[in-house]
Amino acid sequence: xxxxxxxxxxxxxxxxxxxxxxxxxxxxxxxxxxxxxxxxxxxxxxxxxxxxxxxxxxxxxxxxxxxxxxxxxxxxxxxxxxxxxxxxxxxxxxxxxxxxxxxxxxxxxxxxxxxxxxxxxxxxxxxxxxxxxxxxxxxxxxxxxxxxxxxxxxxxxxxxxxxxxxxxxxxxxxxxxxxxxx
Ligand SMILES: CC(C)(COP(=O)(O)OP(=O)(O)OC[C@H]1O[C@@H](n2cnc3c(N)ncnc32)[C@H](O)[C@@H]1OP(=O)(O)O)[C@@H](O)C(=O)NCCC(=O)NCCS
Numbered sequence: 001x002x003x004x005x006x007x008x009x010x011x012x013x014x015x016x017x018x019x020x021x022x023x024x025x026x027x028x029x030x031x032x033x034x035x036x037x038x039x040x041x042x043x044x045x046x047x048x049x050x051x052x053x054x055x056x057x058x059x060x061x062x063x064x065x066x067x068x069x070x071x072x073x074x075x076x077x078x079x080x081x082x083x084x085x086x087x088x089x090x091x092x093x094x095x096x097x098x099x100x101x102x103x104x105x106x107x108x109x110x111x112x113x114x115x116x117x118x119x120x121x122x123x124x125x126x127x128x129x130x131x132x133x134x135x136x137x138x139x140x141x142x143x144x145x146x147x148x149x150x151x152x153x154x155x156x157x158x159x160x161x162x163x164x165x166x167x168x169x170x171x172x173x174x175x176x177x178x179x180x181x182x
Contacts, residue, residue: 004065004116006123009054011047017056018043020064021104028106046071046103051130053100055123057107057116066107068120073101073134083136083171086160095156095173099132100124105144117147125151125178132173136160139170148172152179 014021021043022036029035046052051072057065073080079101084092102124107117125133137144139159153172160169 003060004057006119007056007058008127009056011052011054014054014069015044015047017064021067024064024067024106024108025104027109043104050074051100051128053124053128055120057120065111066116066120068102068105068124070100070102070124072130073099079136082162086157086171091156095132095134098130099134100128100130102133102135112143118151121147121151122178125176128176130176133176134171134173136162136169136171139168145170
């Protein structure tokens with residue numbers, strides 16, 4: 001097995017390599033290539049968001065094998081406004097302030113099950129100043145869901161349908177720092 005290092009990337013570094021990131025995104029999610037083209041447009045815009053933070057997993061030959069990024073969640077953002085409406089008032093008040101939305105986290109399928117996803121997640125969590133980390137993930141027994149549970153993420157709401165996607169999602173949250181998931 002080759003060694004993999006985790007790098008902190010600025011928004012500019014991410015934007016330069018966004019096509020490589022989208023290559024990983026479509027493979028990890030089993031989406032058509034075209035989904036990556038569309039997603040690249042919004043991903044570039046996300047680099048302007050306050051609190052943007054990104055980590056990249058780089059193999060020893062320089063190949064990008066995984067990435068994760070997010071930013072401070074704020075009213076007016078698509079995900080924030082939908083999630084706020086989906087949560088009961090107390091849960092929204094408790095979780096949606098001082099919170100980082102983990103927007104994307106993906107590892108190339110051939111490099112999964114080597115601890116890279118967990119290293120990306122914990123490196124991001126360790127490097128941000130927020131009190132809470134939030135995310136949405138397909139509501140099923142997936143590798144991603146299990147990883148978030150191991151890291152202490154709890155349910156904010158389950159079986160939520162985002163507009164334009166027929167799959168139910170779980171919205172999960174964790175207080176930072178993350179629990180030790182080992
Ligand atoms: C979710 C995802 C980012 C996790 O990345 P990963 O690198 O596979 O994560 P890890 O290696 O840290 O953990 C995955 C599994 O490998 C196991 N594992 C970790 N290191 C291992 C090792 N050295 N040897 C064997 N197994 C190992 C973990 O225990 C875990 O097992 P589980 O699936 O039975 O729970 C990745 O699987 C992915 O890209 N999935 C598709 C896209 C996706 O769902 N992204 C998240 C959207 S919200």
